[in-house]
Amino acid sequence: MFDLFDFDLPGAVTEQLEKRLQAMPANPLTEQALQDLVRFQTQHNLRQGVYQILLDAEIVYVGKATDVRERLNQHYWKLRGRRKIKMEGVTFRCLVLHGNWSTSAHEDLLVAHYKAKGQSKWNGSGFGPKDVGKGRDETEPNWFDREYPINTEFGCGGIPDNTTVGELLKSLKGQLPFTFRYEVPVADGAKPLNLKAVPRNARALVAKAVSALGTEWQATIFVSHMILYKERRAYKHGEPLLSA
Secondary structure (H helix, E strand, O other): OOOOOOOOOOHHHHHHHHHHHHHOEEEEEHHHHHHHHHHHHHHHHOOOOEEEEHHHHHOEEEEEOOOOHHHHHHHHHHHHHEEOHHHHHHOOOOOOOOHHHHOOOHHHHHHHHHHOOOOOOOOOOOOOOOOOOHHHHHOOOOHHHHOOOOOOOOOOOOOOEEEEEHHHHHHHHHHOOOEEEOOHHHHHHHHEEEEOOOOHHHHHHHHHHHHHHHHOOOOEOOEEEEEEEOOOOOOOOOOEHHHH
16 A cells, blocks of 8 residues: 655744744844844854844744844844834844754745734835845835835934045945945045034935035935935936035
């Protein structure tokens, strides 16, 4: 006699992951927590994992990553620069996966599991993807970016009163927790800037750079990012910052 044996291993693993995650306390998503996670990964020589992100105790996103600390750090960086999100209300749970189970933990099944419960509303909303370049400037903003637009008043530190356009833009790109794209030739980047009376926030500083570059230049604010190019054009979903 013979018969067929089948077992839904990915489904069973998904249910066990959900149970383990739910049994864990949710910790604030902070730099210290991510450093602790690095130490845990190093101790066990494992990087891959699954995780939940919660906003005000509600599970809003679930995912799986090859390096779970690196992915959570990307989320942390992004969320810091969004309006309507207070970081003290952002928490997470994380399970680092042993190699025996990493291939059986399917992200799509995990997302579907939570979606069926009416949770993880940020999955599929545009929260996860990174900036995809200039093509994004003409596209309809996704739900996440519309709901939680970038904070253009985000504070920037370490910027001296006297600097150059190039140095300012380099500093902003390194500090801002959202995409800031620009193309400025070396000669234009060398133009001097006096920032003595300029508030140290993204909007004010970028506007000052545009004024120094001249009337042929334009910065544009989108709900997801900022750009600065030598152009004069209207973007359907963008707010222009022009030379004063």
